[in-house]
Amino acid sequence: MPSLVVHYAFVGLLAATLLGAAFDKRSLLLSLLVVTFPDVDAFIGLYFQVGHRAATTNLVIPAAMALVIAADLYVREESYIRGRWGAYGVRVAWFSVVVYAVGHVVLDLITGGANLFWPLYDQFYQLRGHLELSTQRGIVQTFVDLPEPPSTGGASGGGGSTKQAMGNSSQVQMSTGVDPNPGQTEPANVDRVFPIARSGWELVVLVVGTLATATRLVVGHDLPEE
Structure with missing residues (x-):
C-alpha cells in the first residue's frame, strides 16, 4: 500500500498539472491535508x-463532498465558496474532491484494496489485472470478467462478474504501522513498519512528483520575458 509520502508526491504532481493559476502554497497545503485525512481510519x-481502508478510505465521502460543493455553487442563490474565494476557491474545492477520490482512495484500490462504498455496502475491492492488444486475440483485459459468448449449441453466456471483491470488513483487516496485527493481541516486541516506497513505480512517483511540485513552486507557470 502506498505510504503517505507517495500520496503527497502524487497529489503534488496532480496539483502542479491541474490547478493552473490556482496553484500556490495555500492550495497545495490544503490538498496535502485532504489526502492525509483518509488515513485517519488507521487509528x-x-x-x-x-x-483502515474502510471507515474513511471510501468513495462515499468524496461523493458527499461533491454534493455539498455543487449545492453551494449551483443551488444557493449566493455561493459561499464563490463569494469568499472567487474562481480560485471554486477550482480548489473541486480539486479537493479529486484529491480525496483519486489521490488516495483509487491509489489504495490498486495497491492492496479499499472498502469503496462503506458504509452503504461493506465489501473490499482491489483493482488488478492487465490490458493489452494481441495480434491473435485482439484487445485482452483481465480487470473485469465479461460474459462468455453463446456456445455453438445455443446456450447463452453467463452474466458479467468481477474478480476484484476481497471480502467485507469482518473478513479483511489491513495492517498498518499504527496497528501491525489488527484483531490480535499485540506482542511486546512488535515491529512497526512505516513504508516509504515498496515498489519501483512508487519510488518513481515519489521522486518525480516531489521534483515536479518543487519546480512548480519555484518556477511558477508564467513564461520568462524574452
Missing part, C-alpha cells in the same frame, strides 16, 4: 472492526 481500526 479508528484500533477501536472498531471497521478500520
Whole structure:
C-alpha cells in the first residue's frame, strides 16, 4: 500500500498539472491535508472492526463532498465558496474532491484494496489485472470478467462478474504501522513498519512528483520575458 509520502508526491504532481493559476502554497497545503485525512481510519481500526481502508478510505465521502460543493455553487442563490474565494476557491474545492477520490482512495484500490462504498455496502475491492492488444486475440483485459459468448449449441453466456471483491470488513483487516496485527493481541516486541516506497513505480512517483511540485513552486507557470 502506498505510504503517505507517495500520496503527497502524487497529489503534488496532480496539483502542479491541474490547478493552473490556482496553484500556490495555500492550495497545495490544503490538498496535502485532504489526502492525509483518509488515513485517519488507521487509528479508528484500533477501536472498531471497521478500520483502515474502510471507515474513511471510501468513495462515499468524496461523493458527499461533491454534493455539498455543487449545492453551494449551483443551488444557493449566493455561493459561499464563490463569494469568499472567487474562481480560485471554486477550482480548489473541486480539486479537493479529486484529491480525496483519486489521490488516495483509487491509489489504495490498486495497491492492496479499499472498502469503496462503506458504509452503504461493506465489501473490499482491489483493482488488478492487465490490458493489452494481441495480434491473435485482439484487445485482452483481465480487470473485469465479461460474459462468455453463446456456445455453438445455443446456450447463452453467463452474466458479467468481477474478480476484484476481497471480502467485507469482518473478513479483511489491513495492517498498518499504527496497528501491525489488527484483531490480535499485540506482542511486546512488535515491529512497526512505516513504508516509504515498496515498489519501483512508487519510488518513481515519489521522486518525480516531489521534483515536479518543487519546480512548480519555484518556477511558477508564467513564461520568462524574452
